[in-house]
Structures are given as structure tokens and as C-alpha cells.
Amino acid sequence: MLKSSKEHGIKVVELEPLEKYPDSVFVQDTAIVGVKSNLAVLSRFGEPSRRGEEKSIGEILKGEGFEVKQIEEPGTLW
Numbered sequence: 001m002l003k004s005s006k007e008h009g010i011k012v013v014e015l016e017p018l019e020k021y022p023d024s025v026f027v028q029d030t031a032i033v034g035v036k037s038n039l040a041v042l043s044r045f046g047e048p049s050r051r052g053e054e055k056s057i058g059e060i061l062k063g064e065g066f067e068v069k070q071i072e073e074p075g076t077l078w
Contacts, residue, residue, distance in 0.1 A: 021053035044071040
């Protein structure tokens with residue numbers, strides 16, 4: 001029998017949908033997070049249609065106590 005995330009001590013945060021960003025369900029590439037360093041680096045996507053969706057994740061990470069940095073133009077993650 002599989003154990004739930006909660007039983008493994010993992011906190012799951014359910015996010016509201018971002019209708020403007022249909023690819024935003026793929027949050028795995030929105031930020032790089034260092035748990036020990038308490039630092040999160042938000043992506044700047046190479047795909048222009050995805051730019052902006054990282055802002056909502058940044059707010060959540062700030063609320064969780066992370067120091068949040070942003071990749072600046074012209075840098076991107078592909």
C-alpha cells in the first residue's frame with residue numbers, strides 16, 4: 001500500500017489555476033529551490049507565452065520563507 005505525501009512529511013500546496021497560462025500546470029520548471037540554502041531562483045522561460053507564470057510561484061515561495069531571485073534578461077531556461 002502506498003503512503004500519502006503527508007505520511008512522508010511532505011507538505012503539498014495546491015495552487016489555483018492560472019487561466020492565462022495553460023502550461024502553468026508544469027510547476028517543476030518554474031523555480032530552482034535550495035532547501036538548505038532557503039534560496040529559490042525563478043525561471044525566465046525561453047518560450048514567451050510562459051513568461052509571467054513564475055510570478056505566482058515566487059509569491060508562494062516568499063510566503064514559505066524563501067529568498068527569491070529572478071533570472072534576468074537575456075538569460076532563460078529552455
